[in-house]
Amino acid sequence: MTTPATPPITEEDIAEFLIHTPGFFERHAELLTAVQLTSPHGGRAVSLQERQAEMLRDKIKLLEQRLMEMMRHGNENMLIADRMLRWARQMFLVARPVDLPAVLVSEIRSQFSVPQAALKLWDVAEVYAGEPFAQGASEDVRSLASSLGVPYCGVNAGFDAVQWLDDPEAAASLALIPLRAGAAGPAFGLLILASPDSQRYQAGMATDFLERIAELASAALSRVRDD
Known part of the structure; x- marks a missing residue:
């Protein structure tokens, strides 16, 4: 009788295991320092901590860009409101x-x-x-x-x-x-x-x-x- 072949472990299986085993990295903290990831900036290998720092910098940069855009829109709206007031004032001044x-x-x-x-x-x-x-x-x-x-x-x-x-x-x-x-x-x-x-x-x-x-x-x- 032939024993059925065990299906290979997939990345999804590993991810599912880690999700349902929150204490895994507490018991194996040394693995975190050994993890190597590919950096999107140049494709070099970096540590998990460095990769997290890069992600955080990217998020900060995105938030800064959004803030600058909001400030620009705010300034534009202020200028428009000022022009609107000047336009309305001129109409108020029309006598005839x-x-x-x-x-x-x-x-x-x-x-x-x-x-x-x-x-x-x-x-x-x-x-x-x-x-x-x-x-x-x-x-x-x-x-x-x-x-x-x-x-x-x-x-x-x-x-x-x-x-x-x-x-x-x-x-x-x-x-x-x-x-x-x-x-x-x-x-x-x-x-x-x-x-x-x-x-x-x-x-x-x-x-x-x-x-x-x-x-x-x-x-x-x-x-x-x-x-």
């Missing part, structure tokens, strides 16, 4: 409502380094119906603005509103920002920001900042609306 749209656009270009920007409004007070900012918004544009729950960011897909810009051909990426009297309801205007950089306004980018722009612009422009 009729001047608001032009100041809003010029200041957003200046404060945020936006190459091109344009604004059109509808449903304005009758006294402002003949102003340039109240002309040129087609029904398609109005429907598009009202359909946007959040600002659109992405490539220039041939939107009618692009023609409001001084140089439509130079608009590679866009942000279309609908203006509303409240959180819901139809839009009463559309603000368009454009850049020749195709990556400046990307699909999927966070729109929190642009939504704050929309809220402030909508509130300021309530002075020219037909309420």
Whole structure:
């Protein structure tokens, strides 16, 4: 009768044994000093302690990089908030409502380094119906603005509103920002920001900042609306 061959011990068997035998290295501490591992930095053999030290240094380096990134984002957010305040201040200083749209656009270009920007409004007070900012918004544009729950960011897909810009051909990426009297309801205007950089306004980018722009612009422009 042939005795069945004993299956070879695998690495998984050894790992399972060590997991379920926590006192093994306490009884055989000398093995820890004899363990040799391959270093990821040059492929040389190092002791277990040295390998653990390398892993710890790598973790510290990663945490430092994350901390620096958080600090960078914090500084960027502070700069954006400061620019937002300066932009809002300029709108507060506008004495005549009729001047608001032009100041809003010029200041957003200046404060945020936006190459091109344009604004059109509808449903304005009758006294402002003949102003340039109240002309040129087609029904398609109005429907598009009202359909946007959040600002659109992405490539220039041939939107009618692009023609409001001084140089439509130079608009590679866009942000279309609908203006509303409240959180819901139809839009009463559309603000368009454009850049020749195709990556400046990307699909999927966070729109929190642009939504704050929309809220402030909508509130300021309530002075020219037909309420």
